[in-house]
Structures are given as structure tokens and as C-alpha cells.
Amino acid sequence: MLDNMLDNYDKRTVGDLWRQLFNLDHLTQPTPFTSRFSNYLIVTISILIIILDALLVFLEDYIFVANIGALIGVIVTLLLTIVVMFCLSLQPKIPESQNFEVPWIPTVPFLSVFVNVYLMFKLTSQTWIRFGVWMAIGLSIYIFYGIRNSNERKKSLIKSLDSRLSVSSGSGVSNGYTNNNNNNVVTTVVPT
Incomplete structure (x- = not known):
């Protein structure tokens, strides 16, 4: 063993x-x-x-x-x-x-x-109770707000959308997303 x-x-x-x-x-x-x-x-x-x-x-x-x-x-x-x-x-x-x-x-x-x-x-038990309450509040804010609104999540969503929508069309113009990382502006290019 x-x-x-x-x-x-x-x-x-x-x-x-x-x-x-x-x-x-x-x-x-x-x-x-x-x-x-x-x-x-x-x-x-x-x-x-x-x-x-x-x-x-x-x-x-x-x-x-x-x-x-x-x-x-x-x-x-x-x-x-x-x-x-x-x-x-x-x-x-x-x-x-x-x-x-x-x-x-x-x-x-x-x-x-x-x-x-x-x-x-x-530490006293009251201190541990306060610690637990504040940890629960902090974790709930993180779980219900922070994860959904994080910059990393936005970047990963843009990358996944970019990879799904950047399909090349027959006219040589990209049909889909392009990403400007400086200010997270996303533009759509339509083939002519």
C-alpha cells in the first residue's frame, strides 16, 4: 500500500x-x-x-x-x-x-x-460566525455577479463567437466577427 x-x-x-x-x-x-x-x-x-x-x-x-x-x-x-x-x-x-x-x-x-x-x-466563536457570514456574502456576490460580469468571461465569449462566426465566404471577405482588443468593440463584416 x-x-x-x-x-x-x-x-x-x-x-x-x-x-x-x-x-x-x-x-x-x-x-x-x-x-x-x-x-x-x-x-x-x-x-x-x-x-x-x-x-x-x-x-x-x-x-x-x-x-x-x-x-x-x-x-x-x-x-x-x-x-x-x-x-x-x-x-x-x-x-x-x-x-x-x-x-x-x-x-x-x-x-x-x-x-x-x-x-x-x-479567536472567539463570535469572530468565526462573523467571518463565515462575511465570507458567504462575498462568495455570493462573486458567484452571482462577478463571474457573469468578469472581463475574462467577456474575452472568452468574444473568442468563441469569433471562432464560430469567422467563416470565410466565396468573395474573399470574412463573414463574421472581428475583435478590437483595446476597447472590446466588435464589428460585423458583411460580404458584398
Whole structure:
């Protein structure tokens, strides 16, 4: 089952997965397998961060009174997160480009996810209700007005009409639509 989950083309053993987890083969160029493996590590880190934030928020009182069970749960989750982040940092990367990149990958991105998820857990239920109502209003405006009146939709309609109506007539004059992209003026040419 693990073989099919990670790669349909190559058969991988558990030993191969462990070797790739710590990149014991010292691969420097990504492959489809290492790319997919890195994606699974990213999902794992994300889930661990959500669990860690939930523990920190919901067990806050127990942590402050030094409840051993709460502390062990937080420490184990934190250590697992750090180990998986370390394993992700060992995976082969695409060679550096000239474009801007976030420094200290993957630490800074996951730190920002950690802080934001923690703050989201601290929001009250009233705030989430307000958020849901405004999201529903915004999405309904987008669905019922924005999609129908978008410039991209108008362009695609003009292209489809243009392709349907630009049938050449026998006199050499185009019978159909021509499109002026500057101000979306459409004119019809009638053959003589």
C-alpha cells in the first residue's frame, strides 16, 4: 500500500523510504519520487503544527500549572515537528534561481503557519460566525455577479463567437466577427 501511495512507477521498500527520509544517498537533484516524498513531509508538518497549536490553546491552563501529561504531549509533538522539518530540509532542492525566495526554508514558512494557526485557534466563536457570514456574502456576490460580469468571461465569449462566426465566404471577405482588443468593440463584416 505504501508503494502505491508514493510512486506508481517504482516499487519502494520501507528501507528505501527510511533512506530517503534522511537522504542517505545524498541526492542533490529532485526526482518525481523525492518531490512527492517532500510533499508528504510538508503535509505531515502541517498536521503536526495544527495539533501542536491545538494542544497549546486547549491545554493552556494545564501547561501553566505544569501538568506532566500536557507538557509531554506538547514536547513530543514539538520534537516530531522539528524532526520532520529537519528531514524536509535534507531533501534535494531545485537549483537556486535569480528570483526572490523566502529565507531559511522551511523554517520561516512553517513558523508563520504556526503563529497564524495559533492566532486562529485563539479567536472567539463570535469572530468565526462573523467571518463565515462575511465570507458567504462575498462568495455570493462573486458567484452571482462577478463571474457573469468578469472581463475574462467577456474575452472568452468574444473568442468563441469569433471562432464560430469567422467563416470565410466565396468573395474573399470574412463573414463574421472581428475583435478590437483595446476597447472590446466588435464589428460585423458583411460580404458584398
